[in-house]
Amino acid sequence: MKERNRMKRVMVDVVTMFKRCLILSMRSLDALFASIAQPILMMLLFVYVFGGAVDVGGISYVNYIVPGVILQCIGQCATITAISVNNDMKRGIIDRFRTMPITRSSLLIGHALSAVVRNIITTALLIGLAFLIGFRPTASITQWLAIIAILLLFMLAITWLSIMFGLIASSAESASSFAVVIIVLPYISSGFVTTESMPKYLRIFAENQPMTPIIESIRSLLLNSTMDQNFLPAILWCASMLIVAYGGAVMIYKKKAN
Amino acid sequence: MNQTETMISVSSLEKSFKGFKVLKGIDFNINKGSIFALLGSNGAGKTTTVKILSTLLKPDGGKVEICGYDVVSQRVKVCEHISLTGQYAAVDEVLTGRENLCMIAALRHLPDRNKKADELLESFQLVDAADRRVSAYSGGMRRRLDLAMGLLGNPAVIFLDEPTTGLDPQSRLAMWKIIKSLATEGTTVFLTTQYLEEAEQLADHIAILHDGRIVAEGTPDALKKRIPQGTIELMFYNENELKKAFDLLKVYQISKNMEMLTITIMTDGSVKQLTNVLNQINNVDISVSGFTQKLPTLEEVFLKLVSETKEEF
Numbered sequence: 001m002k003e004r005n006r007m008k009r010v011m012v013d014v015v016t017m018f019k020r021c022l023i024l025s026m027r028s029l030d031a032l033f034a035s036i037a038q039p040i041l042m043m044l045l046f047v048y049v050f051g052g053a054v055d056v057g058g059i060s061y062v063n064y065i066v067p068g069v070i071l072q073c074i075g076q077c078a079t080i081t082a083i084s085v086n087n088d089m090k091r092g093i094i095d096r097f098r099t100m101p102i103t104r105s106s107l108l109i110g111h112a113l114s115a116v117v118r119n120i121i122t123t124a125l126l127i128g129l130a131f132l133i134g135f136r137p138t139a140s141i142t143q144w145l146a147i148i149a150i151l152l153l154f155m156l157a158i159t160w161l162s163i164m165f166g167l168i169a170s171s172a173e174s175a176s177s178f179a180v181v182i183i184v185l186p187y188i189s190s191g192f193v194t195t196e197s198m199p200k201y202l203r204i205f206a207e208n209q210p211m212t213p214i215i216e217s218i219r220s221l222l223l224n225s226t227m228d229q230n231f232l233p234a235i236l237w238c239a240s241m242l243i244v245a246y247g248g249a250v251m252i253y254k255k256k257a258n
Numbered sequence: 259m260n261q262t263e264t265m266i267s268v269s270s271l272e273k274s275f276k277g278f279k280v281l282k283g284i285d286f287n288i289n290k291g292s293i294f295a296l297l298g299s300n301g302a303g304k305t306t307t308v309k310i311l312s313t314l315l316k317p318d319g320g321k322v323e324i325c326g327y328d329v330v331s332q333r334v335k336v337c338e339h340i341s342l343t344g345q346y347a348a349v350d351e352v353l354t355g356r357e358n359l360c361m362i363a364a365l366r367h368l369p370d371r372n373k374k375a376d377e378l379l380e381s382f383q384l385v386d387a388a389d390r391r392v393s394a395y396s397g398g399m400r401r402r403l404d405l406a407m408g409l410l411g412n413p414a415v416i417f418l419d420e421p422t423t424g425l426d427p428q429s430r431l432a433m434w435k436i437i438k439s440l441a442t443e444g445t446t447v448f449l450t451t452q453y454l455e456e457a458e459q460l461a462d463h464i465a466i467l468h469d470g471r472i473v474a475e476g477t478p479d480a481l482k483k484r485i486p487q488g489t490i491e492l493m494f495y496n497e498n499e500l501k502k503a504f505d506l507l508k509v510y511q512i513s514k515n516m517e518m519l520t521i522t523i524m525t526d527g528s529v530k531q532l533t534n535v536l537n538q539i540n541n542v543d544i545s546v547s548g549f550t551q552k553l554p555t556l557e558e559v560f561l562k563l564v565s566e567t568k569e570e571f
Binding site for chain 1: 312313314334337338340341342344346347348349350351352353357361362364365366367391404407408
């Protein structure tokens, strides 16, 4: 009974913080749209400018790059998360939260949940736009579920990374700069061109960094191929990033509290 | 409940930052329902003390108990009984006043959140601004909202870190009224301030913090007798005249500035003492180029108390 009460308190704390962070994002919709504008522009640029000149082995270029663009979009969203966590740490409200008997990590979980909501909205918008310019996935229902699972896991991992960087950074500007890595990494992967076309050292890097298996598995699922050998590495990469980032963020948050 | 129940007890509290001792062993006890003012200038260690008492910082040495709970080992218990209003208003700028109150009410797990929010908006005169974002609030409104948020859940002890710094005189008076009414309802108030006047107006008990130590402590009346109420500054034409006057006036609390050719004398603020000083100068025919009468600065008060403390040891 006592345990149930405790769980209920934790739930109320998390839900309250989640609502607060959602209101925060809904009141800065301009930032949300700014974060989706860049990946959309890049997608249009790649499809219409480079698309005709790039050979990706028999599939249409839009179909080829959508997974890479989605990951970039998630990276762009991470900047908002990092900035809002960083802002919270500097404002007076954090001292009030800390002197109240609330579940300590509820604020971070609230940020994470609202970040996932933001990610889902922008990713859905992006996929919708991709449809308009000729994106034609042929995935079955189960394959879509697998895609959603990978994307959710990736969103969570990147979100917790951005929370961690938001906690470490001394300013909002530096908090958001880490996301550049997530935006650039898909370029040095099989996201936009095949890795075979790259110089040897770049190719070794490209084939062994997390973005490649994630992009490859999403792409093969979208195009209704069989579950390929990239699925497991993709899940493992996302899960391990998530565990490290979550652990790191909670540890830093607790340490900062003293 | 017992009227003299101790709500806050602090003994030999110490804290250092990077080898620099900010608090050098301070002690005090605060009774239930009283207003305690920690008076000190910037950098005296006031905010550090509040942060330790409200569990935001860990002490390096000594013991702090709030409502009988230890701030280090029973942090969560302490959090259940306190509320902190910081130097920078602890409100959420992006939310409206009402949303701020409802959020804190939810986090305190209170029933009837909306009703409680309405009551507080009413009594803190924020009804008109209730649905505006806090970023558009004036300084006084923010502090009032901040305090209202702190009252949700009826904490037994309220910490106010410089509650009126940066407020205009009218908002300041409104704040004083609110603080006084809290204590009459049985809440224990711990406040810090750099204004002697504020401490005298509000507190039942004042402790003066200077350089990490408490240099004086007592009721406002008791302290008033110990600290100067006014200063007279005399200006001279040359060092010689100044020295003559300095020797003559040594019986008073006095300091000299050879570069500016001035002497500062602390007085009890009475006309009688002022006349005495001027008469003494006049009688021996020392020429004075000018004089001004001022209220003592907090620094001067500290210096006097510090020198007194040294004499006692």
